[in-house]
Amino acid sequence: PQPFKWEDPLALQTLLTEEELSIQETAESYCQERLLPRVLDAYRDENYDRAILTEMGSLGLLGSTITGHGCAGVSQVASGLITRAVERVDSGYRSGMSVQSSLVMGAISEHGTEEQKERFLSKMAKGESVGCFGLTEPNHGSDPGSMETVAVKQEGGGYKLSGSKTWITNSPISDVCLVWAKLDGVIRGFLVERERCPPGTLETPPIKHKTGLRASLTGMIHLDNAPVPEENMFPDVTGLRGPFSCLNSARYGIAWGVIGALEDCIARAREYSLDRKQFKGNPLAKYQLIQKKLADASTDAAYGLLAAYQLGKLKDEGKLAPEMISMVKRQNCDRALEGARKLQEVFGGNAVSDEYHVGRHVANLFVTQTYEGQSDIHALILGRAITGVQAFV
Ligand code: TGC
Numbered sequence: 310p311q312p313f314k315w316e317d318p319l320a321l322q323t324l325l326t327e328e329e330l331s332i333q334e335t336a337e338s339y340c341q342e343r344l345l346p347r348v349l350d351a352y353r354d355e356n357y358d359r360a361i362l363t364e365m366g367s368l369g370l371l372g373s374t375i376t377g378h379g380c381a382g383v384s385q386v387a388s389g390l391i392t393r394a395v396e397r398v399d400s401g402y403r404s405g406m407s408v409q410s411s412l413v414m415g416a417i418s419e420h421g422t423e424e425q426k427e428r429f430l431s432k433m434a435k436g437e438s439v440g441c442f443g444l445t446e447p448n449h450g451s452d453p454g455s456m457e458t459v460a461v462k463q464e465g466g467g468y469k470l471s472g473s474k475t476w477i478t479n480s481p482i483s484d485v486c487l488v489w490a491k492l493d494g495v496i497r498g499f500l501v502e503r504e505r506c507p508p509g510t511l512e513t514p515p516i517k518h519k520t521g522l523r524a525s526l527t528g529m530i531h532l533d534n535a536p537v538p539e540e541n542m543f544p545d546v547t548g549l550r551g552p553f554s555c556l557n558s559a560r561y562g563i564a565w566g567v568i569g570a571l572e573d574c575i576a577r578a579r580e581y582s583l584d585r586k587q588f589k590g591n592p593l594a595k596y597q598l599i600q601k602k603l604a605d606a607s608t609d610a611a612y613g614l615l616a617a618y619q620l621g622k623l624k625d626e627g628k629l630a631p632e633m634i635s636m637v638k639r640q641n642c643d644r645a646l647e648g649a650r651k652l653q654e655v656f657g658g659n660a661v662s663d664e665y666h667v668g669r670h671v672a673n674l675f676v677t678q679t680y681e682g683q684s685d686i687h688a689l690i691l692g693r694a695i696t697g698v699q700a701f702v
C-alpha cells in the first residue's frame with residue numbers, strides 16, 4: 310500500500326504528469342528561494358517588488374495556460390500548481406500574478422482581437438507590461454451589474470471613459486487597465502493604456518494601511534474623460550459575461566492557491582508543535598487537541614486539492630460549469646481561513662510575531678474569502694443553481 314505522507318495525505322502527486330511535476334518543481338523552487346526571503350519586508354512595508362513579475366515572466370509563469378504569444382500553454386492543473394506554490398509564500402504575491410495572468414491576459418486571449426493579442430500578450434507574458442482589472446466600484450462590489458463607470462463614443466472615433474474603480478490589485482503600477490464600463494447602458498471591456506492618457510484623465514492612487522494582502526499593491530482607478538482608441542475595446546463580448554468569464558479562471562486559481570497557504574500553516578504548526586514543550590517536557594504535538602487541529606486542517610487541504618484538481622481536468626476538457634468553480638472557490642477559501650485561524654492557536658503568543666508567518670496567512674485568507682465573489686455570494690450562486698430561484702435581490 311501507498312504509505313501515508315502528511316505532506317500529501319491523499320497522494321495528489323500520483324495524479325500528476327511528468328510535465329506537471331517538473332513545472333511544480335520549478336515554481337516551488339522559485340517561490341521558496343526567491344519570494345520567501347522577501348516577503349516579511351514586503352508585508353511590513355506594504356511594498357510589492359515590481360521585479361517579481363519580470364522574474365515570473367522569465368520562468369514562463371505568467372498567462373501560463375495561454376497558447377502562443379510567448380505563453381507556455383501548460384495544462385490547467387499545471388497552472389493550479391504554480392498558483393499553489395506562489396500562495397504557499399503569500400496570497401498577495403499570488404494576487405499580483407493572478408490579475409496579470411487570468412484577469413487581464415486571460416481576458417485579452419479570450420475576448421481580444423488578433424491585433425490586441427499581438428500588441429499586449431507577449432509583453433505581459435514577459436512581465437514587461439503590467440495589467441490590472443477594474444470591475445469593482447466604490448458603490449458596487451458584489452453587484453457589479455449596477456456599475457456607474459461610462460464610456461462615451463467620440464465623433465472623431467474612439468471613446469472617453471469616466472468613473473471610479475476601487476480595490477484594484479496592481480493598479481498603481483499598471484501600464485494597462487482593463488476597465489469594464491457601460492457604453493449606451495451595455496457593459497463592455499476597454500484596455501486603457503496609461504501612456505496614451507493625458508495628465509489628469511487617469512489616476513491610480515494606492516490604497517494604503519491595509520490589514521491584509523500587504524505584500525500586493527492595491528489601488529483605485531479614477532477616469533476623467535480618459536481617451537481609449539477604437540481598437541482598444543473588446544469587439545464582441547457584452548454584459549457581465551465578459552468580466553465573469555475571466556473571473557472563472559481567476560476563481561479557479563484561488564481554489565488551488567489558498568490551499569498552498571493552508572499547507573504552509575500546517576507545515577509550520579506541525580514543526581512548532583514538535584519543538585515546543587509545555588507541561589513536564591512534553592512537546593505540544595503530544596496533546597490531543599493540538600493533533601485534532603492538525604488533522605482537521607490536513608483533511609481540508611487534501612480534500613481541497615483533489616477538488617481543485619478535478620476542476621482543472623474538467624476545465625481542460627471544456628466541461629467546467631461556473632457553479633462548480635463557485636463551490637470549490639468558496640469551500641477552499643472558507644476551510645483555509647478556518648484552518649489557518651485554528652493553527653494560529655498552536656503558536657500561542659508567538660503567533661503574534663510576523664516571523665512565524667501564520668498571522669500573515671490568516672489576514673490574507675480573509676481577503677481571499679472576500680474578493681472574486683465573497684463566500685456568501687458563492688453560496689447564493691449555488692443556491693440558485695440548486696433551487697432555480699435567485700436570492701440576490
Ligand atoms: P447574472 O444574471 O447572474 O449574470 C449576468 C450575465 O453574466 C453571465 N454570467 C457568467 N458568465 C460566465 N461565467 C460566469 N461565472 C457567469 N456568471 C454570470 C450570465 O450568464 C448572464 O449572461 P447573459 O448573457 O444572460 O446576460 O448577474 P447578476 O447581476 O444577478 O450577478 C449576480 C452575481 C452575484 C452572480 C455576480 O454579480 C457576482 O458573482 N458577484 C461577485 C462580484 C465579483 O466576483 N467581483 C470580482 C471583482 S474582481 C476581483 O475581485 C479580483 S481580485 C483578484 C486578485 O487580487 O487576486
Ligand code: FAD
Nearest residue numbers: 442443444445450451476477478522680681683685686701
Ligand atoms: P459588498 O458587496 O458591499 O458586500 C459586503 C457584504 O455583504 C459581503 O459579506 C457580501 O457577501 C454581503 N452581501 C452583499 N450582497 C448580498 C446579498 N444579496 N445577499 C447576502 N449578502 C450579501 N475588485 C476588482 O474589480 N479588481 C481587483 O483587482 C480587486 N482586487 C481586490 C483586492 C483586495 C485586497 C480587496 C480587498 C478587494 C479587491 N477587489 C477587486 C474587490 C472585491 O472583489 C470586492 O471587495 C468584493 O467583490 C466584495 O465587494 P464589496 O467589498 O463592495 O462588498
